[in-house]
Amino acid sequence: MTARARKTRHSLVAAVCSSACAALMIACGTSYYEIPIETPIQPKMDVTPFQRVLVAGFVAGGSEDVDANQETVRLLRSQLRTKSQLRVIDADLLPLMDVAAEQGGQGPAVDDRPASDNGGVRIAPQAQGVALPKQIKEEKDLEPYERVFANTAYWKRIGEEFQNPLIVTGTVLFTPHSRSGYVQRDVEEYDSFGRRRVSPVRTYMERKGFILRPKFIFIDGRTGATMYSESYREEILYNSQQNTPALSSYFELMDRLVPNFLSALSSQKIKGTRVLLK
Amino acid sequence: MSVRVRVPALVLAVLAMTSLAAPAFADAKSEARSQVEFGINVAQRGLWHEAIYRWEKAVELDPTYAAAFNNLAVAYEHEGQLAKARKAYEKALEIDPNNTQIRQNYELFREINDRTSAKDPS
Numbered sequence: 001m002t003a004r005a006r007k008t009r010h011s012l013v014a015a016v017c018s019s020a021c022a023a024l025m026i027a028c029g030t031s032y033y034e035i036p037i038e039t040p041i042q043p044k045m046d047v048t049p050f051q052r053v054l055v056a057g058f059v060a061g062g063s064e065d066v067d068a069n070q071e072t073v074r075l076l077r078s079q080l081r082t083k084s085q086l087r088v089i090d091a092d093l094l095p096l097m098d099v100a101a102e103q104g105g106q107g108p109a110v111d112d113r114p115a116s117d118n119g120g121v122r123i124a125p126q127a128q129g130v131a132l133p134k135q136i137k138e139e140k141d142l143e144p145y146e147r148v149f150a151n152t153a154y155w156k157r158i159g160e161e162f163q164n165p166l167i168v169t170g171t172v173l174f175t176p177h178s179r180s181g182y183v184q185r186d187v188e189e190y191d192s193f194g195r196r197r198v199s200p201v202r203t204y205m206e207r208k209g210f211i212l213r214p215k216f217i218f219i220d221g222r223t224g225a226t227m228y229s230e231s232y233r234e235e236i237l238y239n240s241q242q243n244t245p246a247l248s249s250y251f252e253l254m255d256r257l258v259p260n261f262l263s264a265l266s267s268q269k270i271k272g273t274r275v276l277l278k
Numbered sequence: 279m280s281v282r283v284r285v286p287a288l289v290l291a292v293l294a295m296t297s298l299a300a301p302a303f304a305d306a307k308s309e310a311r312s313q314v315e316f317g318i319n320v321a322q323r324g325l326w327h328e329a330i331y332r333w334e335k336a337v338e339l340d341p342t343y344a345a346a347f348n349n350l351a352v353a354y355e356h357e358g359q360l361a362k363a364r365k366a367y368e369k370a371l372e373i374d375p376n377n378t379q380i381r382q383n384y385e386l387f388r389e390i391n392d393r394t395s396a397k398d399p400s
Contacts, residue, residue, distance in 0.1 A: 032379055033318055039390055040358035270390050274352040275379045276318050277345035278311070 033276045038269040045218060045228045047265045052165035053086040054221065056158065057093035059100065059145045061136020062175035063210065065246035069093065072172050072214065072254070079258055084266040089162055096169065100148040101132055139213065142171045149217050152224035159221025166265070167219040170229065174250055178208040179237060209237035210246065212253040216261055228264060232257050310340035317349060329353050344374035348383060360391050 055076045060068035073093055081088045133141040148154070155167060187201045215231040234253040238244050262268060317332035330353045336346035351366035367384040374380060 033322065035321060035352070037352060037356040039355050039360075041390070042358065272386055272390070274355070274383045274386065276321060276349045276352060277377075277379060278314060278318065 031278045034273055035276050036271065037274050038271050041263050041268045041270060043266055044264045047086065047166055049222070050164075050166040051087060052089055052163065053080055053084070053265075054089045054091060054158075054162050054165045054167050055080070056091075056167050056169045057096050058170055058172045058214075059096045059136070059142060059148070060172040060174070061141060062173045063246050066174055066250045068172040068174045068250070071247070071250060075251075075254055075258070076168060076261065079262060083262050083268075086166065086265070089165055091162065094158070094169075096148055097132075097145065099154070100145045103148060103151060103154070104132055104144070136173065138175070139173060142173060145171065149219070149226060149229075154224065155219045155221070156224030159219075159224060162221065164221040166227075167221050168216060169219060170215045170217040171213075172215075173211075173213040174246075174253075175211050175213075176208070176246075177211045177235060177237070178206070178240070180204070180206045183207070206240040207237040208240050209235060209244075210249045210253065211235040212250065212257070214257065216264070218264065230260070230264065232260065306339045307343075310336040310343050310346060313339065314343070314346050314349060317353075321349070321353065326353050326356050330357070342373055344370045344377060344380065347373065348377075348380045351387070352383060355387055355390075360387075363387060364391065 055073050058069045058072050060072065062068060070093065077088050077090075080086060132144050136142055136145075149169060159165065159167060181204070182202045183205045184200050184202050186198045189197045189199060191197065212234045213232070215229060217229040218227045219225065220227050234256050236249055236253055259268065313332045313336040317329040317336065320326075320332065321329035330350065333346050333350040333353060336343055337350060340346065347366045347370035351363045351370060354360070354363035354366060364387070367380070367387060370380045371377070371384060
């Protein structure tokens with residue numbers, strides 16, 4: 001057999017094999033199907049006893065460019081309005097830092113102060129003389145303020161004032177952050193034939209951004225007791241030359257956390273895709 | 279003499295049993311397969327309850343059918359029955375540990391389940 005005849009025979013065999021494979025694939029059909037699903041997630045808390053929710057305010061600190069207390073209250077109220085069954089109470093923010101100071105005995109004497117200054121509630125002084133940092137810059141500055149959330153008498157009175165709603169409060173720390181180190185990024189290259197290639201390259205970069213550390217506390221307005229609390233930490237870093245406003249970073253980080261916050265008190269549907277097999 | 283008679287009779291009996299059992303087993307497998315296909319068809323139309331019924335039947339008919347367990351897990355997940363979904367995914371992976379599609383489904387499921395740690399109605 002000549003070399004040419006052998007070559008012709010090989011290509012004939014290859015063609016037969018490939019068409020047989022194709023025929024087999026057609027005959028067998030697809031063996032998997034992608035299907036969209038929506039997983040319902042039950043709320044982490046039972047909020048059926050409540051018709052209303054009061055986002056009372058937060059003890060906040062960190063960056064001075066963002067009023068984390070006000071922005072968090074505004075964002076959570078708007079999310080709760082559209083994505084939960086509870087009616088959102090529009091009320092002034094509670095001055096929780098002042099309340100904590102009064103409970104710690106640092107502020108003005110409780111009974112001398114107009115009731116309207118602290119949500120219309122007079123507070124029994126507790127833990128007299130415990131120092132509260134005037135400015136909250138880091139996590140440990142928040143710790144002395146935590147006692148305000150454990151004061152059931154205070155929250156019960158707030159609850160009575162607003163007809164026993166679910167109360168949402170807590171702490172928010174939004175701090176600037178920078179980090180240097182090696183970062184892997186994809187670099188596009190073209191070879192002499194004009195073919196595109198993407199290869200990973202490690203480069204030393206100085207990056208800056210923000211860290212958001214909220215702690216959401218859910219209080220039963222009927223008893224003043226904490227029902228549930230959860231803490232989160234999210235960070236975002238940009239190239240140091242990039243100038244991103246603090247407020248947009250704050251919203252970007254909150255966007256990641258809001259579904260988790262909502263899943264605590266209302267059922268959510270998480271969309272996804274799965275594969276069904278034959 | 280009697281031993282000589284008994285041995286072929288025994289062989290015949292075994293052959294008869296296997297020849298009867300093999301088609302029955304094949305029938306169960308093929309019935310399970312058609313239940314799975316029907317389940318896929320109805321799930322694609324959004325009839326998840328019917329799909330669950332079909333896939334539950336399929337795993338009953340053929341308890342070694344990894345695809346049926348996988349599909350059942352997906353359906354349970356869609357219905358929010360997360361404990362049942364986890365069990366079905368784990369069974370599917372136990373039967374077919376190298377199936378990347380089942381593994382991928384399971385990873386996605388775990389991501390949701392672990393993140394939310396929600397109450398489970400199942």
